[in-house]
Amino acid sequence: MKFDKSTLNNDTLLDLYKRLLKPRLIEEKMLILLRQGKISKWFSGIGQEAIAVGVTSAMQDEEYILPMHRNLGVFTTRNIPLYRLFSQWQGKANGFTKGRDRSFHFGTQQYKIVGMISHLGPQFGVADGIALASKLKNKNQVTTVFTGEGGTSEGDIHEALNVASVWQLPVLFCIENNGYGLSTPTKEQYNCENLADRAIGYGMESHIIDGNNILEVYTKISEITESIRKNPRPVLIEFKTFRMRGHEEASGTKYVPQDLMDQWAKKDPIENYQEFLKNEGLLTDEEEVKIKEEIIHEINEHLKIAFAEEPITPNLNTELNDVFQEFKYQDIKPKENTSELRLVDAISEGLKQSMQRHEDLVIMGQDVAEYGGVFKITEGFVEAFGKERVRNTPICESAIIESAMGLSIAGIKSVVELQFSDFVTSGFNPVVNYLAKSHYRWSQNADVVLRMPCGAGVAAGPFHSQTNEAWFTKTPGLKVVFPAFPYDAKGLLATAISDPNPVLFFEHKALYRSIRQEVPTDYYTLPFGKASLLKEGNDITIITYGAAVHWALNTLDVHSNISADVIDLRTLQPLDTEAIYTSVKKTGKAIILQEDSLFGGIASDISSLIMEHCFEHLDAPVKRVASLDTPIPFINQLEEQYLAKGKFEEELLKLLEY
Known part of the structure; x- marks a missing residue:
């Protein structure tokens, strides 16, 4: 492996070595903990460290990075305290997801990292949005996003590349071509020589980089990102590398030919770079040992912190309250005009x-x-x-x-x-x-x-x-x-x-x-979770929303003798259950009208809620009225037959007579 250090000083060369070494030593420790049952799963990036470390080192701290499974080097290069990473992998509170998600499925605004989800493709589209914000705010920043060669077959990837090109968004799209999507080799994933060639179809610049050569990654990405900051545009990078361990540890590597493993083992990014530094007189055996001891000491000290942390105690209110960000509704009243x-x-x-x-x-x-x-x-x-x-x-x-x-x-x-x-x-x-x-x-x-x-x-x-x-x-x-x-x-x-x-x-x-x-005519707001009581009566409660509200009102116009509460839900999530229960307890009868087909619709849940909370007050079964359980037809007469509109009157009168 050839290393070109011509543009880099000695401090940078050694710093890159330390940054490379840290994720490797962490991984080796994590593999031990995995076997001991102290972490639940591990996606190894051994052999690919140069990509994450080199790219992150070329980025500015305030620029967002969207990494994947095998990009531990992104997190360590951004200097996230190791105990927080260890707590994350053990599902403890000092992690980033409060025990709600595992491994690298997390993000942190503090370190400008946006973690992945298991559906790999969306990362590229999210990167588009962050880059669009940078462009709108004239920040001259690059957003970097990673995927593997397997993820490039997902439709989201193609959509995001196209959008980035059309809008000329400052995104660095990084593909880590590591040979296998779980067990599926590249020849069964795509039928082109290089994934970078796809950029031609999007009108996008692309480059192929040796993903195992830290200096090539760092210097080329530094040049490209600086260029993007000055001239915002998307660039596609294909890193040629290899996955030396299984997709995750349980899958193993038996499906990989041994000669291929041996070939890539010779290209180990750390061993080769370490040898280069020694040949250049920039690293001695003693310095190597000292650096490794310092990193291992840091790992062990931070593991002590993580191990000493108490397990998460489930709290029902915390779980429910964290589904949504708190929203302090501001009630802005309309004026008279x-x-x-x-x-x-x-x-x-x-x-x-x-x-x-x-x-x-x-x-x-x-x-x-x-x-x-x-x-x-x-x-x-x-x-x-x-x-x-x-x-x-x-x-x-x-x-x-x-x-x-x-x-x-x-x-x-x-x-x-x-x-x-x-x-x-x-x-x-x-x-x-x-x-x-x-x-x-x-x-x-x-x-x-x-x-x-x-x-x-x-x-x-x-x-x-x-x-x-x-x-x-x-x-x-x-x-x-x-x-x-x-x-x-x-x-x-x-x-x-x-x-x-x-x-x-x-x-x-x-x-x-x-x-x-x-x-x-002016700006005003209305609260969520507050239904509208359109009519008041004592005989029956009609619960509905959308166009079905008008069907119900039209029916009552024909039957002026029916004394009904008509509840327009307005919002379905959150749902105004208090308005529903109050009305049903008063009238003793409830009919729920929806345009959607019957099975699995929201009327079914509302019916169940009424049965659970108002059963003693009911004088008749709760009735659901909905459209047919078929797709919606086109022609007028079939559409009219499909819709619940035509059957509501009959069902309402039947329920009143119960």
């Missing part, structure tokens, strides 16, 4: 006023800029706020939702318009596994609102008509809002954007231009 607005206008006005109130708020989505979105909600926003804040996106829901997460990590709010709520399936993973879990895992909030145009009644067929709110009410960490009136939509949207937690804001397409209401 109003104007009659359609639902679509109220949402647009609320969004515009939030853009004025939150000066760095970013809107992203397909066709949201000059075109104004397919429903024209953001029409005129580019003229008002500029293309930096109102951003057209490629068709890639995952990468954009992940970018919104990255913006949040960097302190910027965002609103993502899903063109139709149905399309969230293409970005489902980052919603339920990244946005929803981040605060619980490592206290990082996801300050993101996803706008979700939804619903039937417009003859749009199976892919543009779903009400899929139940997919998300089931997922802890997400808030779900579903207004039925313009007044509520504007006030709740303002609250959603102010809330630092992820909010899915459902907007029913059939109500956009069919419902009008007097709406305050």
